[in-house]
Amino acid sequence: MPATMTATGGSAGPPSGDGAVAGTGEVLLGVRNLSIHYPIAIGTVRAVTDLSLDVYRGEVLGVVGESGCGKSTLGLSILNLQKSPGRIVSGEILVNGHDILALGPEDIRAVRGPKIGMIFQNPLTSLDPLMSIKDHFIETMRAHDPKIRKGQIIARAEAMLEDLGIEKRRLSEYPFQLSGGMRQRIMIGLTLILDPELLLADEPTTALDVIVEAGFTELLAKLKRKYNLTVVLVSHNLGLVAEIADRIAVMYAGRIVELATALEIFQDPRHPYTRGLMDCVPNILLDRKELVAMPGSPPDLVNESPCCPFAPRCPKVFARCLAETPRLLADAAPAGAAPAAAASAPAASAAAPRAVACFLHERTN
Amino acid sequence: MKRILNYLIARILLTIPMLFILLTLVFVVLRVMPGDPVSSMLGGHAPQAVIDAKREALGLNKPIFFQYLDYLGQLARLDLGESMNFKEKVSTPILQKLPATIELTLAGIIVALGIGIPLGVRSARLRRTWQDSVIRFFANITYCIPVYWMGLMFQMLFGVFLNLFPIAGRVGTRVDSSEFDRTGFYIIDTLLKGNFTAFGDVMYHLVLPAVTLGLTLSGVFIRMTRANMLDSLKSDFVLATRARGVAENRVVYTHALKNALIPVVTMLGLEFAALLAGAILTETTFSWPGMGRLLLERIYNRDYPVIQGIIIFYALFVSVVSLLVDIIYAVIDPRVKL
Ligand SMILES: Nc1ncnc2c1ncn2[C@@H]1O[C@H](COP(=O)(O)OP(=O)(O)OP(=O)(O)O)[C@@H](O)[C@H]1O
Ligand code: SF4
Ligand SMILES: [Mg+2]
Numbered sequence: 180m181p182a183t184m185t186a187t188g189g190s191a192g193p194p195s196g197d198g199a200v201a202g203t204g205e206v207l208l209g210v211r212n213l214s215i216h217y218p219i220a221i222g223t224v225r226a227v228t229d230l231s232l233d234v235y236r237g238e239v240l241g242v243v244g245e246s247g248c249g250k251s252t253l254g255l256s257i258l259n260l261q262k263s264p265g266r267i268v269s270g271e272i273l274v275n276g277h278d279i280l281a282l283g284p285e286d287i288r289a290v291r292g293p294k295i296g297m298i299f300q301n302p303l304t305s306l307d308p309l310m311s312i313k314d315h316f317i318e319t320m321r322a323h324d325p326k327i328r329k330g331q332i333i334a335r336a337e338a339m340l341e342d343l344g345i346e347k348r349r350l351s352e353y354p355f356q357l358s359g360g361m362r363q364r365i366m367i368g369l370t371l372i373l374d375p376e377l378l379l380a381d382e383p384t385t386a387l388d389v390i391v392e393a394g395f396t397e398l399l400a401k402l403k404r405k406y407n408l409t410v411v412l413v414s415h416n417l418g419l420v421a422e423i424a425d426r427i428a429v430m431y432a433g434r435i436v437e438l439a440t441a442l443e444i445f446q447d448p449r450h451p452y453t454r455g456l457m458d459c460v461p462n463i464l465l466d467r468k469e470l471v472a473m474p475g476s477p478p479d480l481v482n483e484s485p486c487c488p489f490a491p492r493c494p495k496v497f498a499r500c501l502a503e504t505p506r507l508l509a510d511a512a513p514a515g516a517a518p519a520a521a522a523s524a525p526a527a528s529a530a531a532p533r534a535v536a537c538f539l540h541e542r543t544n
Numbered sequence: 545m546k547r548i549l550n551y552l553i554a555r556i557l558l559t560i561p562m563l564f565i566l567l568t569l570v571f572v573v574l575r576v577m578p579g580d581p582v583s584s585m586l587g588g589h590a591p592q593a594v595i596d597a598k599r600e601a602l603g604l605n606k607p608i609f610f611q612y613l614d615y616l617g618q619l620a621r622l623d624l625g626e627s628m629n630f631k632e633k634v635s636t637p638i639l640q641k642l643p644a645t646i647e648l649t650l651a652g653i654i655v656a657l658g659i660g661i662p663l664g665v666r667s668a669r670l671r672r673t674w675q676d677s678v679i680r681f682f683a684n685i686t687y688c689i690p691v692y693w694m695g696l697m698f699q700m701l702f703g704v705f706l707n708l709f710p711i712a713g714r715v716g717t718r719v720d721s722s723e724f725d726r727t728g729f730y731i732i733d734t735l736l737k738g739n740f741t742a743f744g745d746v747m748y749h750l751v752l753p754a755v756t757l758g759l760t761l762s763g764v765f766i767r768m769t770r771a772n773m774l775d776s777l778k779s780d781f782v783l784a785t786r787a788r789g790v791a792e793n794r795v796v797y798t799h800a801l802k803n804a805l806i807p808v809v810t811m812l813g814l815e816f817a818a819l820l821a822g823a824i825l826t827e828t829t830f831s832w833p834g835m836g837r838l839l840l841e842r843i844y845n846r847d848y849p850v851i852q853g854i855i856i857f858y859a860l861f862v863s864v865v866s867l868l869v870d871i872i873y874a875v876i877d878p879r880v881k882l
Contacts, residue, residue, distance in 0.1 A: 255783075262783075292788045299784055304779065305783075307799050308781075308803070309803060311878070318794070318798075319788045319790065322789050355879050370788070
């Protein structure tokens, strides 16, 4: 097992402490040393670089980071769907221990939907404008069970719409007849009707107004309980992530630079980038007086350099940072705790080691 | 239902001013053109008295404005008038040739779409591969080649050298013309009579002209389909559908293609007039006894009323097709209301 593997023992309870959704310690999704490139005219965009991550059954993992850091690329790759010309150049995506990148086109279909459902950034354009809502449901369910009866699909779709707070007469309407919020919920319904184990949500609220967004958090929490979901929530809305995530992965330049519980990230950020990020967020709870904008901009992902990707913007940069790239390692882990051993540690361990990719926090080596 | 009826009535009423403008233009242009029916009938050496008598009989001695008013009055009674060169009503030769033109143009559309859409889809799916390049090259070539030249080359290649297809006419001489006394549409008539040998012969004669006409238009459809397919393959709903595990063929053909076809359908309406223009040339190349050949023949004779009548029929044909295109449009796109 490579040393870059995420060293976390399991998911902690949600920061709010209602404790209803503690993880089981079972790894549902494992990303191993994943690298994704977009070959373009001027070179290769290294959108994701040697990224490893475990998602535990039952947890809500938030993925945050600036625009362009590779969040969506990572999210899509979990279904082995890349936008052209993107290509997974190395790594594994393990779902229940099986590498889905090795699956053929027919077998991967059985993962997309029934195992992992995905909802996208733009609900306004994510439904086929020429197809009624009902036909979307029929198509989705038939794709995985060709023999299922139409009446059965309609009955399930109606029940689903009720859960989502949409009248069932909407089933016979077309996307253009629905509001953005409704389309968002239809998208969620189309995903949940296949009863996925993992729900991937890529900036699910960016296109919606604030009121709909507020409702979304509640809806997601309710659906998570009802459908027993594990959730990966990609967002640059830190407020949204803080509200529902158990753990947060902070991405920078195609890598995870810090991974810890939501509370830890907000109260005690370790990586200089995470700290910078927190300084940019208006936070009522922490009663911060002033907002600080982070200087500089994300590195371009085309030119490779051996240094810490954050070095040009880091206030704490020192000599070693310019010569090597720090790996994501357990931060407060007891000396000698191997990542593999940590992964099988009991669930909801309060002392779950957090991981940071920064030389300032490297204990061993 | 009532709304659709209202829509149809409105569309039909709208064609009236269009026809009026078109006819006025044709009327004026014909009379400005050198030559007239009388000199073309009697030749250049007839005595002046004979010419004058003939002009008087045809009403050509009246001031042009009154000729125009007379013609409009006639049209208002739905009468296209009489030929100036032959003893026949204008509608007689037109109705006789119309089916040939309709058969050829519809076959041309089928060929154009039958080639254009599948190749466009293939080209988009195999974007930036050698197949894409070959298809795009083909699209440019067919778009550039003049239809009559392509017709001549096909006649030479498939008719003369390879002797595969007949190069003239709608049907061989062995089929009796009484086979076609029902509708004038040879395909329909032979089928109605159950005469399948004659039907085969009719189809056999249709191949080269229809392929010639269809090929010249296929380039436009290849390019349109390719461009729109590329767009719709990139769209969010295609990605979302894939993410729900829907099979790739269904994603491509049901979602991406259907959405890509909307602009193609619009294009079909716009390109139809170009298709008719191509059909006039194709009819001439292949001695196809349709309205296009009739039009050319009567232009040589300066047979004003027949020319005007043919223009009216062409205009109506274009209007009917654009109405059909709008209806198809409303059927496939729920956002469009008639
Ligand atoms: N189709 C593409 N072709 C080339 N480069 C791409 C493509 N899609 C993304 N990239 C590049 O890959 C990098 C990661 O993009 P990605 O969309 O994954 O970022 P993101 O974190 O989701 O950003 P955002 O918050 O804006 O959604 C960016 O630098 C982007 O420019
Ligand atoms: S490794 Fe060095 S440059 Fe990178 S974040 Fe840590 S201190 Fe800053
Ligand atoms: Mg994104």
